[in-house]
Amino acid sequence: MNTSTGNPALDDLxxxxxxxxxxxxxxxxxxxxxxxxxxTIFTAIVAQAAITLHWLPVPPMSIALTWPVIMVTGGLxxxxxxxxxxxxxxxxxxxARIERTVWIFGGAFLALAPLxxxxxxxxxxxxxxxxxxxxxxxxxxALTFGVYAIALAASAEIAAFPRLKxxxxxxxxxxxxxxxxxxxxxxxxxxxxxxxxxxxxxxxIMLAAERATPHA
Numbered sequence: 001m002n003t004s005t006g007n008p009a010l011d012d013l014x015x016x017x018x019x020x021x022x023x024x025x026x027x028x029x030x031x032x033x034x035x036x037x038x039x040t041i042f043t044a045i046v047a048q049a050a051i052t053l054h055w056l057p058v059p060p061m062s063i064a065l066t067w068p069v070i071m072v073t074g075g076l077x078x079x080x081x082x083x084x085x086x087x088x089x090x091x092x093x094x095x096a097r098i099e100r101t102v103w104i105f106g107g108a109f110l111a112l113a114p115l116x117x118x119x120x121x122x123x124x125x126x127x128x129x130x131x132x133x134x135x136x137x138x139x140x141x142a143l144t145f146g147v148y149a150i151a152l153a154a155s156a157e158i159a160a161f162p163r164l165k166x167x168x169x170x171x172x173x174x175x176x177x178x179x180x181x182x183x184x185x186x187x188x189x190x191x192x193x194x195x196x197x198x199x200x201x202x203x204x205i206m207l208a209a210e211r212a213t214p215h216a
Contacts (some may be wrong), residue, residue, distance in 0.1 A: 016128065021043045028044075028108060030083070030099050030102070030151065030155045030206055030207030031202075031203050031204065031205070031207030031208075031209070031210055032083070032203070032204055033107060033203075033205075034103075034200070034203030034206060035199070035200060035201050035203035035204065035207065036078055036107075037074060037107055037110065037199060038078060038195050038196070038203055039077075040070060040071065040073070040074030041071075041110070041144060041191070041194050041195050041199065042192060042196070042200070043070055044066055044067055044070040045049065045141070045188055045192055046188075046192065047062055047066045047070065051063050051066065052185070054190075055148065061123050061167075063137065064121065064134055067114035067137060067140055068115040068118050069208035071114055071115070072109040072115060074107065074111065074195070075107055075108060075110075075111035078103075078104065078107050079104075083092070085182075091098050098154075099154070099155055102150075102151050102154045103151055103155075106147045106148075106151045109143075109147055110143075110144055110147060113140065113143055114137065114140050117133070117137060117140070120133050120136070121134045121136065130178075138183055138187070139181065141174075141179075141187065141190075141194075142174075142175045142176075142178050142179045144179065144191075144195075145174040145175045145198065146166075146172075146175055147173070148172075148199060149168045149169075149171040149175075150168075152165070152167050152168035153165060155170040156168060161209065163205070164202060167197070167198045167201075167202040168198075169198060174194040174198065177190050177194075178194070
């Protein structure tokens, strides 16, 4: 619809207002990303716990590959056209594009961080014989919850869905909790609980809101 007034300043204001209104109307497309990464991270932490507790007949060194392999797999799924088809009800809103970008790059970070940590650890192991850098993997849960807090807060603002801010704050709370429990069996339990609370639960809430949003 042409809303030009002939006044460039007023036209610019009208376009900015339209962009803001689009952000208020957009469906919450991040739900499927939250669900995907929630189950991906949950799988990774369960696998790591199973190896640590010797529930799986694999060498302990396999822990170093657990997060990278599972997270990269999650990243490939997120990038697959079949997964992203229909995200945002195919609406070209600026807010929807920003939201998708936040989740895609957040997911890319979650895939690359453990892969980089393991690569650095193996380089040190080969050059100096020290395996100290493998301890970096104990900090992955804190990084994960930090990414979640940022992405959830961004989605809450873009979509005018303040309910998500509660989950963003809860995610921040799990950053110090998982760091303080690093190196203990309780860290696995804390991560699993946290992922359910700040990823899987709000993911289903967002997906339900997206489906309830009328198509443009």
